[in-house]
Every structure is written in structure tokens, then in C-alpha cells.
Amino acid sequence: QYPLYIFTTDGVWAAKVSETGTYSSVTPVSRDIVDNIDSITQIDDSVLYASSRGIMLLEGSKSTCISDILDGEMHWDSLPHLSEILATAGLSVPPISKFRTFLSGCSMIYDYYNQRIIVYNSIHSYAYVYSLKSKLWGMMPSKFIGEVNNYPSSYVLMLSDATTYVADMKNTKAYSVADGNPIPVFFVTRPQKLDEQDIFKTIGSLAVRGDFVRTHLGSALW
Numbered sequence: 001q002y003p004l005y006i007f008t009t010d011g012v013w014a015a016k017v018s019e020t021g022t023y024s025s026v027t028p029v030s031r032d033i034v035d036n037i038d039s040i041t042q043i044d045d046s047v048l049y050a051s052s053r054g055i056m057l058l059e060g061s062k063s064t065c066i067s068d069i070l071d072g073e074m075h076w077d078s079l080p081h082l083s084e085i086l087a088t089a090g091l092s093v094p095p096i097s098k099f100r101t102f103l104s105g106c107s108m109i110y111d112y113y114n115q116r117i118i119v120y121n122s123i124h125s126y127a128y129v130y131s132l133k134s135k136l137w138g139m140m141p142s143k144f145i146g147e148v149n150n151y152p153s154s155y156v157l158m159l160s161d162a163t164t165y166v167a168d169m170k171n172t173k174a175y176s177v178a179d180g181n182p183i184p185v186f187f188v189t190r191p192q193k194l195d196e197q198d199i200f201k202t203i204g205s206l207a208v209r210g211d212f213v214r215t216h217l218g219s220a221l222w
Contacts, residue, residue, distance in 0.1 A: 001014075001060040001061070002014035002015060002016060002027075002029075002060065002061075003015070003016075003017055004017075004023065005029075005047060005058065006026070007033075007034045007037075007040065007049070008033075009033060010031075010033075011028055011029075011030050011031040011032060011033060012028070012029050012030040012032065012034075012058065012063070013026050013027065013028055013029065014026070014027050014028075014029045014061060015027075027061065029058065029060075029061045029062075029063060030056070030058065030063035032049075032051040032052070032053055032056050032063060033051055033052065034049050034050065034051060035050050035051055035052055035103060035104060036049075036050050036103065036104060036105065036106060036107075038106070038107045039055075039103070039106050039107060039108055039119075041108040041109075041110055041117070042110070043110045043112075043117070043132075044112075045059065046058055046059035046060075047059075048108055048117065050103040050104075050106055050108075052100070053065050054066070054067035054068060054070070054071065054099070054100070054103070055067040055103070055108075055119065055130075066130065066135075067099065067130075067137070069137060070099040070128070070137060071099060071100070073098070074096045076093045076096065079188070079222055080222065081220075085218075085220055086186060088218070089184040089186070089218075090184055091184050091186060094124075094125050094126050096126070097124065099128075102119075102121050102124060102128075103119075103121075105121050105122070105123065106119050106120065106121045107119075107120060107121075107122075107144075107146070107147060108120075109144070109147045109154050109156060109169060110149070110151075110154060111154055111169045111170075112151065112152040112153070112154065113152070113153075113169070113170040114169070114170070115131065115132045115133050116129055116130060116131050116132060116133075117129070117130040117132065118130075118140075118142075118144075118156075118169075120142045120144040122144065122145045122146075122159075124142065125141060125142060125143075126139050126140065126141060126142050127139065127140050127141075127142035127144060143158045143159055143160050144156050144157065144158055145157050145158065145159045145164070148166070153168060153169070153170060154168075154169040154170075155167065155168055155169065156169055203221060206219055206221060
């Protein structure tokens with residue numbers, strides 16, 4: 001719809017092209033201002049960028065915030081014994097900054113083959129991952145310090161043990177575990193509402209459904 005977006009201190013504008021090839025008109029499409037130029041990322045049919053509201057998805061003349069769910073505090077320490085539970089799998093919880101603070105120095109990688117957006121900040125040891133298929137967010141460990149966009153491929157620059165190397169985002173093992181061993185992960189759900197809140201309840205059993213190795217799976221109920 002628009003061959004050119006113009007990011008200014010007054011918002012985002014879109015330009016149309018006339019039959020002669022010149023820009024014939026300019027239309028305001030969003031009042032959101034880009035906080036970080038490095039965050040501007042083009043995907044198949046839209047553009048992503050970080051603003052004071054969060055991560056914005058600009059598609060045609062429509063601008064939508066896709067990161068609202070990440071606003072607020074993450075109180076990992078409020079879960080008793082979490083550190084001990086994770087230690088059994090060789091995991092630890094990194095200190096998590098507020099998402100808006102994380103965005104101030106972020107960059108984005110468009111992983112075309114896996115249909116996801118990776119939002120990283122080189123001063124943090126974690127990155128956010130947005131699935132374009134499920135529209136859900138996750139997190140992953142990160143040593144990313146830069147990226148090279150060579151659509152449809154994307155290459156990421158990583159810093160490990162004072163050595164910088166390049167990995168192809170298409171090959172997930174290249175930037176996770178090189179030897180093919182299982183990758184430990186953990187999931188924490190939001191609190192579950194069990195109807196009458198002032199009545200004591202008993203949990204009789206927990207069911208975890210998926211394709212797992214039984215001896216490699218554990219669960220905890222808070």
C-alpha cells in the first residue's frame with residue numbers, strides 16, 4: 001500500500017507514488033515515535049519498531065502494539081523454592097528488567113524460516129521471542145550482539161568467551177546447543193482461577209501433555 005514509511009519526531013508518515021514515479025502524497029499513519037532506530041525491522045508485509053508504548057506492528061495504515069502483555073513486573077522471587085527447583089536442571093533465573101527499559105536499546109531479528117521475531121538487547125543475557133504463527137511471546141538465553149539481514153536468511157552475531165562468531169538463524173542448533181543434547185527449559189503459567197476463591201481446595205493430580213521423555217520432566221504447584 002505504501003512504498004515508503006517516514007519515521008519522524010512527530011510520528012510515522014506514509015508516502016504514495018504517482019504515475020511519474022515521484023512521491024505524490026504523504027499521510028500520517030501513527031503518532032507513535034521510534035525510541036530506537038535499530039529496532040526498525042521489515043518483515044513480509046509489515047514493519048516493526050519500538051516506541052514508548054512497546055513494540056508496534058505497522059501494516060498499511062494500521063499500527064498495533066503487540067507487546068502489551070509484557071508490560072508490568074516479573075516477580076520471580078515471589079515463587080518459593082524456584083531457584084532450587086531450577087538448579088536441578090542446571091537453570092537459573094536471570095535478573096529481568098522492565099520490558100520498556102529493555103526496549104530502549106533493543107534490536108530485532110526476523111527469523112523468516114521459523115516465523116518468529118527475536119527482540120534482543122546486547123547488555124542483557126536474555127531475549128524475547130514472538131511467534132508470528134501463534135501470536136505468543138516467550139524468552140530465550142541470548143548472547144546476541146548484532147545481526148545481518150540477508151532476506152530470506154538472517155545471520156546473528158554472537159559473543160561467547162570473548163569470541164565473536166556468526167550463526168544462521170535457520171539452523172536453531174547453531175545458536176543453542178551444538179552437540180544436540182536436550183535443551184533445558186521451564187514454563188510458569190499465570191495463576192489459575194478455581195471458581196470460589198474463599199473456599200479451600202485440594203489438587204488431586206496434575207497432567208502435563210506433550211511429547212516428553214518421562215525422566216526429563218518435572219512439575220511444581222504453587
